[in-house]
Amino acid sequence: MSTEKQKSAAVELLSFRVGEQEYSVDIMSVREIRGWTRATTLPHSPAYVRGVINLRGTVLPVIDLATRLGLPRGQVTDRNVIIVVDIAGRTVGLLVEAVSDILTVPQDDLAPPPSLAADEAQTFIKALTIVDGRMIRVLDLSSVMPTAATIAA
Amino acid sequence: MADPMEEIRASFFIECEELLEAMQDGLQMLEDGAADGETINVVFRAVHSIKGGAGAFGLDALVAFAHTFETALDGVRSGRIDVDGDRLKLFFRCGDLLADHVRATRDGETLETAAHEQVVEALEALGGDLEEEEIGDFQPMAMSLDLPGLGSDGDLPDLGSLGGLPDLDFGMDFGEGGATASGAWLIRFAPKDELYSTGNEPLYLLRALADLGEVEVTADTDRVPDLDALDPAAACISWTILLTADTDEATIREVFDFVDGLCELSIKTAADDAQSNADALGEADLPLLDLPVAEVEPEHDAPAAPTPEPEPVAVPESVAVPVAVALAPPSTATRPALTAAPSAASDRKPTAPHATVRVDLERIDRLVNLVGELVINQAMLSQSVREAGVPQTSPASSRLDEFLQLTRDIQECVMMIRAQPVKSLFQRMGRIVREAAAAVGKDVRLHTDGEATEIDKTVVELLAEPLMHMIRNAVDHGLEKTEARIAAGKSPEGLVTLSAGHRSGRVVIEIGDDGAGINRARVLKKAIEKKLIPADAQLTESEIDNLLFMPGFSTAAEVTSISGRGVGMDVVRTAIVSLGGRISITSREGAGTTFSISLPLTLAVLDGMVVRVEEETLVIPLAAIVETLTLNSTDVRTLGPETQVVRVRDAFLPLLDLGTELGYRTPRGDYSGAIVLLITQEDNSRTALVVDAIEDQRQVVIKGLHDSYGHVPGVAAATILGDGQIALILDPIDLIANASGRSRISTRAELALAG
Amino acid sequence: MTRTVLAVDDSRTMRDMLRLALTEVGIKAHFAEDGVHGLEVLEGLEPDAIITDINMPRMDGFGFISAVRKRPEYRGVPILVLTTESAPELKQRAREAGATGWIVKPFDPAKLVRAIDMVAG
Incomplete structure (x- = not known):
């Protein structure tokens, strides 16, 4: 593969709103988007684990992304959606406020986040890009799911 | 796709388990006196098949052990060795060790060889007067599936290159293999009638020669009679082949390996032949060089006429006789219009072996899951219908009830796919009893019942450990020492029973012994000593019995080598509970103790x-x-x-x-x-x-x-x-x-x- | 033209191996688990060759070969005996029953195919 080609390669991002901010994930890791249904609470789980829901017969853990990112969490209503994503072979639901767009962004336009910021959300951002003047954060999915250690704790 | 040989290897070990089971069954029948003439054959074949498969994978150690065992069994089969109690014990031991061997090989573990050597010696002593040849000179040879085209790149196999392999070593030893390579060979080949009756076809032999080099084939049709006198099954034609190839006599002779003894065959170098011809000058032999010859076309592609057509034949009278008639009727072309042997068809019973399909467990689990969904979905539907206020008596409700029944039936069927009989589990316990009995010097018989009872595969697997422990306990602690049994007026041989059965939707497995029963006074004393219960505790008999399940409790006055391993009944109980099971205990003084395990049919x-x-x-x-x-x-x-x-x-x-x-x-x-x-x-x-x-x-x-x-x-x-x-x-x-x-x-x- | 082979062996492992070796070279393989089953499977088949084990339940290889040879339509079908036993007297017995050739187990797939070529073209 030539460098020319890599330069011209583009990624498709699904962007969504969470905690008044705009985030996105690579559309290749998105399985489906579904409406909010009440989750069954998991005892002794971290605050950002919303619980589990029934996704056509499988038990789907749902992460409250706003809480996970340390952002203010609004009231969960029927308008909220769950983005079902694959994270390292596991299927996880991300509770967000709303899905906004599908964006095609050239790979070159994705910039690594500046390492200045020290807020919690920082560690979850893989890259930044500007689309139509809006800053879109690309979520690092692998850091969203709790590790086995945090679950056991 | 996975490596096909790896898959077959995995399946071989599964088959081994089945064969080991059949072998155990056979030996058990021999011990119980329930054997018939076929029993020993079954045992023999089981061991034989393990050997055969092991040979294919180059598992030499396994082959060697199986071979020794097989030799002894063949001795029994052919009546040279009588089976008595001691020999049967030896065979059981061999079976156990063969199972060890198989599993160690499968898991890539090394095996303790001391026990093996002992048994091998005993076996060899048994069959000492056997002629090794009776079984055959079995030489392990790993089957390497280096088929062309079977490469990792997944290309289609190159069909052509296989047929062209010049090496035709059938493992036979040809004494005359010493001839050196030489240019021209003269081969005379005259089939006898038997060559045709065994399904051999001269054409293919000639083709095989053609694969070695260039051939000139001459058919001698002198002995072909007139058509009305022709016996179609008789051999009338012989061939003379001039082969020009860089090969040796052994290679040429191998071509005729299958027809050795079914034909007259002479193979000479053309030079030798010329010499002998010169010597025999004046005899009626056909002058070779003057004969018109027919080339055998290696790419002959007309199977309906499966013989070379020696058109230009020197003998005018026989020109019209196609060689094919001299052959046994080829199966395809001249199949008689017999209507498929009606007598054979009419009394044929459905005797095909019990058909089974092997399915990946993952697929079954997926099916189990889906049916689970169906059940849930059905429940949701019922709830919605109820909430919608549909009357109980409406057709919709009764249809829904039928649906419910159907779903439950499907669920049950699907669960049964995962079910497997407890038989293999019980068989393993047979070995535990034998070993435990030998270790403590007691004479113990295991009686099993309800082996066909089925239970979830996972449960079967997870049950092995606890059962093993309980069986050891029964032999070690449950049964009295032989002298004590005799003193109590019991048979010196202790009895351990293992039974399985269905009871109200669960599987109940019972492990019983006919020993002395639980010594409750001692149990109580011990529990108090260990401060498990207060000294003044008033316990019922059943409560005392249940003390056995308390962590750290051990009843044996002496810790023995087989069950004194620090694993108590509490561990057994934990294992059973984790399977969704319950365990209970009943004991009668002087009559024995029985542990009863009740398990769910499935873990799903x-x-x-x-x-x-x-x-x-x-x-x-x-x-x-x-x-x-x-x-x-x-x-x-x-x-x-x-x-x-x-x-x-x-x-x-x-x-x-x-x-x-x-x-x-x-x-x-x-x-x-x-x-x-x-x-x-x-x-x-x-x-x-x-x-x-x-x-x-x-x-x-x-x-x-x-x-x-x-x-x-x-x-x-x-x-x-x-x-x-x-x-x-x-x-x-x-x-x-x-x-x-x-x-x-x-x-x-x-x-x-x-x- | 696709060749058809009937293989009779009571060992599943052997059948699997035969299946692999035969299908790899484009031979259509049918399988049976013993002699009796073999005769049933043979019904309606027109195999180019038959491969059979000797030691089998219900009907052994010798019995199977004899039974096949008794059927006029299968009198000329080549039959290869697949056996761990290479002792001469066993070959002789197989041949008397009507076997065409033999393959010693464990077999080399290339040689198996070669043997089939040899008897079935």
């Missing part, structure tokens, strides 16, 4: 009690619940600043608020009127668990939580209820083990909250 569904706590619906395994009750104000007593106990009859049980333990709410403090479930634990201790309401008692489909999320303390799994919501299935034992026990807010805490 669970009988549960559906309860509500705050907004959450939870399922608690029914097996863990001994009793439910509603508390009144006098039942609850304060224990510590944050804890309370419940008085149930004469006992005080810890009170746990499920809502608090799961973090759904703070303690209520006042529990009068609360609904509690009495949960029993492994050590028979009980705990009172407060729930808000009991909603239902039903079977639920178990959904693992671990794979999708991880371990949640106090939670075993999840399930999906009729409304589509997920409900957690509690693990009460884990919950209680990690419980805080808080059921009150202490005054200090209250003050802190207020402040």
Whole structure:
């Protein structure tokens, strides 16, 4: 593969709103988007684990992304959606406020986040890009799911 | 795709297990005197097949051991060796070791060889006068499937290159193989009648020669009679082949390997032949060089006329005789219009072996899951229909009932796919009994019953350890020493029984012995000594028996080598409980002890009690619940600043608020009127668990939580209820083990909250 | 033209191996688990060759070969004996029953195919 080609390669991002901010994930890791249904609470789980829901017969853990990112969490209503994503072979639901767009962004336009910021959300951002003047954060999915250690704790 | 040889190898080891089972069965029948003439053949064939497969994979050590065993069995089969009790014991031992061998080979482990050498010696002593040749000079040779085209790149096989392999070593030793390579060979080949009656075809032999080099073939049709005198099965034609090839005599002779003895064959170098021709000058031999010759076309592609057509033949009279008529009728072209042997067809019974299909367990699990969905979906549908106010008597409702029945039937069928008979498990116990008996010097017989009883495959696997332990216990502790048995007027041979059967939707497995029974006085004394119970405890017989299940309890006065391994019945019980099972014990003094294990048919569904706590619906395994009750104000007593106990009859049980333990709410403090479930634990201790309401008692489909999320303390799994919501299935034992026990807010805490 | 072979062996492992070796070279293989089963499977088949084991339940290889040879339509079908036993007297017995050739187990797939070529073209 030539460098020319890599330069011209583009990624498709699904962007969504969470905690008044705009985030996105690579559309290749998105399985489906579904409406909010009440989750069954998991005892002794971290605050950002919303619980589990029934996704056509499988038990789907749902992460409250706003809480996970340390952002203010609004009231969960029927308008909220769950983005079902694959994270390292596991299927996880991300509770967000709303899905906004599908964006095609050239790979070159994705910039690594500046390492200045020290807020919690920082560690979850893989890259930044500007689309139509809006800053879109690309979520690092692998850091969203709790590790086995945090679950056991 | 996975390596096909690896797959076959894996399947070979599965087959080995089946063969080992058949072998065990056969030996058992021989021991029980239930054998017939075929029994020893079955045993022989089982060992023989293990050897055969092992040979194919180059598993030399396994081949060698199987071979020794097989030789001895062949001796029995052919009547050279008589089977008596001792020899049968040896065969059982061999079978056990063969099983070890198979499993060690499968798992890539090395094996203790001391026991093997001993047994091999004993076997060889047994069959010492056997001629090794009777079995055959078996030489292990690994089958390497280096088929062209079977490369990792997944290309289509190159069909052509296979047929062209010049090396034709059939493992036979040809004495005359010493001839050196030479240019021209003269081969005379005259088939006898038998060559045709064994299905051999000269054409293919000629083709095989053609593969070696260039051939000139001459058919001698002198002996072909007139058509009316022709016997189609008789051999009338012979051939002379001039082969120009860089080869040796052994290679040429190999071509004729299959027809050795079925033809007259002479192979000479053309030079030798010229010499002998010159010597025999004047004889009536055909002058070779003048003969018109027919080239054999290696790419001959007309199977309907499967012979070279020696058109230009020197003998004018026989020109019209096609060679084909001299051959046995080819199967395709001249099949007689016999209507498929009606006599054979009419009395044919459906005798085909029991057909089985091997299916990946993962696929079955997926099916089990899907059917689980169906059950849940059905429940949801029923709920919706009820909520819609459809009358019970309406056709829709009755159709729905039929649907319900159908779903349950399907579920049952699917569960049965995962089921497997306990037979293999029981067979393994046979070995445990033999080894344990030998270790303690007791004479013990194992009687098994209900081997065909089926239970979930996983349960079968997980049951092996606890059963093994109990069997060892039965032999070691349950049965008396031989002298004691004789003194008690019993048969010197102790009996251990292992039985399985279905009882009210569960599988019950019983392990019994005809020993002395539990010495309750000693058990009690020991429990008091170990401070497991108060010295003045008044226990019923059954309560004393159940002390055996207490952690750390061991009844044997002397710790023996086989069961004194620090594993107590408490561990057995834990294992059984983790399978959703229960274990109980009955014992009669002087008559023996029986442990009874009751297990669910499957691990995929669970009988549960559906309860509500705050907004959450939870399922608690029914097996863990001994009793439910509603508390009144006098039942609850304060224990510590944050804890309370419940008085149930004469006992005080810890009170746990499920809502608090799961973090759904703070303690209520006042529990009068609360609904509690009495949960029993492994050590028979009980705990009172407060729930808000009991909603239902039903079977639920178990959904693992671990794979999708991880371990949640106090939670075993999840399930999906009729409304589509997920409900957690509690693990009460884990919950209680990690419980805080808080059921009150202490005054200090209250003050802190207020402040 | 696709060649058809009937293989009779009571060992599943052997059948699997035969299947692999035969299908790799484009031979259509049918399988049976013993002699009696073999005769049933043979019904309606027109195999180019038959491969059979000797040691089998219900009907052994010798019995199977004899039974096949008794059927006029299968009198000329080549039959290869697949056996761990290479002792001369066993070959002789197989041949008397009507076997065409033999392959010693464990077999080399290339040689198996070669042997089939040899008897069935």
